[in-house]
Amino acid sequence: MAGELVSPTPALRGSARRTAALRLLRRRLIQAVPLMLGVVIINFCLIQMAPGSFLELMTAENQVSDPTTIALLRKTYGLDDPVWMQLLKYIWALLHFDFGFSYRQNMPVIQAIWIHLPATVLLMVSSIALAISIGVAAGVVASMKVRTFWDSLVSVAAMFFYAAPSFWLGIMMIVLFSVKLGWLPVGGMMKIGGNGGVLDILHHLILPTLALGLFYAAIYTRVMRSSMLEVAQLDFVRTARAKGLSRNKVTIHHVLRNALLPVVTILGVQMGTVLAGSVVIESVFSWPGVGSLLFDSVSSRNYPVVLGIMVLGSLVVIAANIAVDLIYMWLDPRIEIR
Amino acid sequence: MTIKVSRRVFGAGVFAAGVVGTSRGSFAQGTPKRGGTLVATWGGGEPQACYVPAGGGSSPTFSSSKLFERLARRKMDGAFEGVLAESWKPSADFKTYTVKIRKGVKFHDGKDMTVDDVVYSVAEIWKKYAVASALTDFAGIESPDADTVVFKYNNPTPEFFFASTLCSPVAYIVPKHVYAGSDPVTNPANNAPIATGPWKFKEWVRGSHFEYVKNENYWKKDEPYLDRLIIRYVRDPAGRAAAMEAGDIHIGVFNPVAPPDIKRLTGTGKFVATPKGYEEAVWSTTLECNMRNPVFAKREVRQAMFHAVNREFIAKTVYYGYARPGTSPIYSPNKEFYTADTFKTGFDPKKAAALLDAAGFPKKADGKRFTLNLLSAGWFQENGKVGAYVKQALEDVGVGINLTVPDRPSSIKRIYTDYDFDLAISNQANPSEPVPSTTQYFTTDGIMKGVPFRNASGYSNPDVDKLVASIKIETDPAKRKALVVEFQKIIAQEAPLLPLVELESITLASTKVQNHSNDPNFLAASWGDLWLAS
Numbered sequence: 001m002a003g004e005l006v007s008p009t010p011a012l013r014g015s016a017r018r019t020a021a022l023r024l025l026r027r028r029l030i031q032a033v034p035l036m037l038g039v040v041i042i043n044f045c046l047i048q049m050a051p052g053s054f055l056e057l058m059t060a061e062n063q064v065s066d067p068t069t070i071a072l073l074r075k076t077y078g079l080d081d082p083v084w085m086q087l088l089k090y091i092w093a094l095l096h097f098d099f100g101f102s103y104r105q106n107m108p109v110i111q112a113i114w115i116h117l118p119a120t121v122l123l124m125v126s127s128i129a130l131a132i133s134i135g136v137a138a139g140v141v142a143s144m145k146v147r148t149f150w151d152s153l154v155s156v157a158a159m160f161f162y163a164a165p166s167f168w169l170g171i172m173m174i175v176l177f178s179v180k181l182g183w184l185p186v187g188g189m190m191k192i193g194g195n196g197g198v199l200d201i202l203h204h205l206i207l208p209t210l211a212l213g214l215f216y217a218a219i220y221t222r223v224m225r226s227s228m229l230e231v232a233q234l235d236f237v238r239t240a241r242a243k244g245l246s247r248n249k250v251t252i253h254h255v256l257r258n259a260l261l262p263v264v265t266i267l268g269v270q271m272g273t274v275l276a277g278s279v280v281i282e283s284v285f286s287w288p289g290v291g292s293l294l295f296d297s298v299s300s301r302n303y304p305v306v307l308g309i310m311v312l313g314s315l316v317v318i319a320a321n322i323a324v325d326l327i328y329m330w331l332d333p334r335i336e337i338r
Numbered sequence: 339m340t341i342k343v344s345r346r347v348f349g350a351g352v353f354a355a356g357v358v359g360t361s362r363g364s365f366a367q368g369t370p371k372r373g374g375t376l377v378a379t380w381g382g383g384e385p386q387a388c389y390v391p392a393g394g395g396s397s398p399t400f401s402s403s404k405l406f407e408r409l410a411r412r413k414m415d416g417a418f419e420g421v422l423a424e425s426w427k428p429s430a431d432f433k434t435y436t437v438k439i440r441k442g443v444k445f446h447d448g449k450d451m452t453v454d455d456v457v458y459s460v461a462e463i464w465k466k467y468a469v470a471s472a473l474t475d476f477a478g479i480e481s482p483d484a485d486t487v488v489f490k491y492n493n494p495t496p497e498f499f500f501a502s503t504l505c506s507p508v509a510y511i512v513p514k515h516v517y518a519g520s521d522p523v524t525n526p527a528n529n530a531p532i533a534t535g536p537w538k539f540k541e542w543v544r545g546s547h548f549e550y551v552k553n554e555n556y557w558k559k560d561e562p563y564l565d566r567l568i569i570r571y572v573r574d575p576a577g578r579a580a581a582m583e584a585g586d587i588h589i590g591v592f593n594p595v596a597p598p599d600i601k602r603l604t605g606t607g608k609f610v611a612t613p614k615g616y617e618e619a620v621w622s623t624t625l626e627c628n629m630r631n632p633v634f635a636k637r638e639v640r641q642a643m644f645h646a647v648n649r650e651f652i653a654k655t656v657y658y659g660y661a662r663p664g665t666s667p668i669y670s671p672n673k674e675f676y677t678a679d680t681f682k683t684g685f686d687p688k689k690a691a692a693l694l695d696a697a698g699f700p701k702k703a704d705g706k707r708f709t710l711n712l713l714s715a716g717w718f719q720e721n722g723k724v725g726a727y728v729k730q731a732l733e734d735v736g737v738g739i740n741l742t743v744p745d746r747p748s749s750i751k752r753i754y755t756d757y758d759f760d761l762a763i764s765n766q767a768n769p770s771e772p773v774p775s776t777t778q779y780f781t782t783d784g785i786m787k788g789v790p791f792r793n794a795s796g797y798s799n800p801d802v803d804k805l806v807a808s809i810k811i812e813t814d815p816a817k818r819k820a821l822v823v824e825f826q827k828i829i830a831q832e833a834p835l836l837p838l839v840e841l842e843s844i845t846l847a848s849t850k851v852q853n854h855s856n857d858p859n860f861l862a863a864s865w866g867d868l869w870l871a872s
Contacts, residue, residue, distance in 0.1 A: 052747030060750050060790040070788065104386045105544075106524050115544050167574075174580045186581040188546055192377070192568050283573045286581075288545025292573065296383065301747045 100304035120289030131216035139224020162218035170211035187286035268324030406510035453481035458514035502771035536866030561866035615860030622837035644683035645690035664837025681831035709738030710760035797834035
């Protein structure tokens with residue numbers, strides 16, 4: 001949803017920038033409505049197309065064979081309605097912030113998701129923070145030391161972490177840091193029976209963050225390196241150098257800020273894949289996040305929960321892209337986004 | 339990444355005998371030590387609820403069996419032992435059983451367990467959910483006094499059958515004051531149960547673990563030995579192995595790790611692996627013929643399906659030696675009823691081809707006799723591999739095969755609701771008592787559209803129905819065994835559904851864990867007697 005960039009215009013200042021940002025925010029929120037509707041409809045239809053239903057699994061697990069009971073359950077869950085009616089009812093419920101009821105967890109869907117959401121958000125935020133920090137730093141170093149040992153080292157490392165499947169990387173890190181060295185916990189979010197303090201959680205967060213974040217760090221490193229090299233060739237950088245500014249000053253104040261734009265673009269686009277990646281990492285590290293809930297819900301055809309996670313995931317991606325647009329404007333005030 | 343539940347992600351069969359064999363024997367040494375926390379896991383995922391009144395599969399059985407108790411249990415030597423029941427006695431006509439209930443048992447909330455709880459549990463939970471199929475002859479339950487309940491049946495009920503019902507994995511005694519007046523399936527207490535067992539529910543951190551603490555008021559004064567029991571869920575077998583190696587998990591039941599990890603971990607001398615503790619829950623991989631397809635009208639065709647398949651190959655290659663060929667609907671560890679003296683459908687491709695020729699299905703110009711849809715239920719990873727082999731084996735005798743491996747919900751729907759298969763590779767876990775868990779796959783009343791793990795083949799044979807009806811009411815053990823043997827002989831020859839292989843499940847435990855694998859259904863045992871050595 002990142003907007004269309006138009007030719008640089010004279011930079012907006014002060015209140016004009018705030019007004020432009022608010023206008024952009026309003027426009028994006030309006031655009032999000034049909035987008036969300038599309039997400040709901042497509043996901044709902046895709047789930048309907050999958051063979052087997054949660055009712056079949058529910059009656060199977062509860063050994064319900066009485067046709068009357070099954071008919072009653074079908075009616076209770078609205079499964080006798082035509083699909084379009086079920087969809088309309090679901091959209092109407094969503095408009096009232098009702099995500100439905102999860103028979104499997106025996107609680108409202110939003111509550112089931114809410115139990116797991118903080119863990120996933122924590123993992124996503126820490127992984128993205130790690131990826132950006134390492135990716136930007138490594139990309140800058142590689143671009144400043146281009147065609148040297150350091151550039152090669154960064155490139156090889158980036159290639160390795162890009163190519164290594166995150167679940168494999170996770171298992172290897174568990175073997176090394178948890179089993180062999182005993183430095184870090186094997187899995188979970190906190191010490192069982194512990195008080196769940198911040199340090200305890202951070203201790204458990206290190207390996208999953210590395211396993212998920214290093215893949216994205218590799219991408220950002222590559223993008224940052226090439227972006228830095230490209231921007232460094234532009235006229236305004238040459239002018240800055242001609243003015244006698246130091247190399248570091250030119251790099252940080254002129255090259256880096258402009259070279260960040262592609263990284264920000266990728267960040268917005270990849271928010272959804274980070275969420276998807278966390279499903280795998282959560283499995284490897286027994287991280288009690290939404291990923292494990294999503295996996296179980298798909299396996300049990302727990303449609304309300306699957307849809308709920310899809311809708312919330314879409315909201316996260318949309319929010320991230322709006323944030324990206326705003327960051328664009330902040331990074332380069334000349335940019336106007338339509 | 340494959341995150342499918344793997345029943346056995348086992349390694350080389352060469353170490354099967356070595357590793358497992360060396361660790362057979364006693365897992366209890368010396369005087370029990372008190373205190374400590376045991377962390378356990380199993381080879382599957384987190385349950386949908388801590389307790390599911392209807393069972394709900396192995397996962398909720400594992401989590402709930404540490405909290406709830408049954409009236410009786412079966413011991414490793416095959417004898418029955420009272421748990422919440424002190425004794426039981428049949429009437430002369432075997433139509434009623436008088437059960438003396440243990441006194442002085444309290445629920446975790448401090449309330450006394452009474453005969454009212456037993457009556458409620460049997461009438462409202464067992465009959466409607468937990469063991470409904472075993473209580474078809476059940477006529478009611480009464481409590482003539484404060485220590486006694488009387489089970490009434492419409493027909494004579496064999497003692498072994500009755501005792502087995504009391505021992506059923508989820509035939510729990512639940513607190514009436516918590517469940518009465520509610521829908522047991524959706525009662526919130528299912529996620530924080532109040533029961534009578536050695537462990538009290540403390541916490542469920544979803545996606546991570548259950549935490550149970552010692553029940554200080556447990557009626558067995560010495561138990562539990564441990565202070566705390568944690569059931570941890572690790573979806574990935576490699577993650578489980580790492581957690582065990584790092585000392586985070588002490589014991590894993592039901593094939594917790596991959597076989598190379600079994601070898602590696604037992605090789606350190608810090609772990610033992612054993613197949614003990616699964617005698618009352620023997621798993622198999624089965625091949626089922628859909629009788630609705632006219633091709634299977636002749637039993638020679640059904641027999642040919644089994645003759646074409648090399649069960650030894652499946653046992654050795656797919657299950658790495660942790661399986662043995664199946665021969666009968668009753669499995670070989672069943673000391674009460676198994677017989678090896680049945681019709682043999684061993685590997686003989688030539689005989690399979692001859693049977694198909696004789697049945698009127700010669701090879702056509704394209705080399706095929708007919709084509710079948712083979713559905714391999716995708717709830718266990720290995721089923722897909724068995725399916726791939728069976729496809730090849732049947733194609734070798736001229737039977738065209740379209741193989742599909744749907745996931746669990748799709749498999750359940752296609753096999754048990756839509757009957758959308760010609761051949762199905764599935765799984766069963768059967769206890770020693772054959773009625774109804776084994777027989778319901780073959781009797782006409784087992785054909786229940788939409789109900790899983792029943793008669794999906796559509797096989798209906800009045801002789802079998804009559805035989806099973808006799809098995810249900812025959813109270814003389816010797817005569818009953820003869821009837822069950824007869825049942826096995828008919829089914830082995832009729833071959834609507836037979837086990838391809840009987841599976842061997844494994845428990846992997848730290849050498850510190852004492853008294854484990856001492857119950858024929860250890861996964862569903864209370865674990866009050868487990869302790870940790872220094």
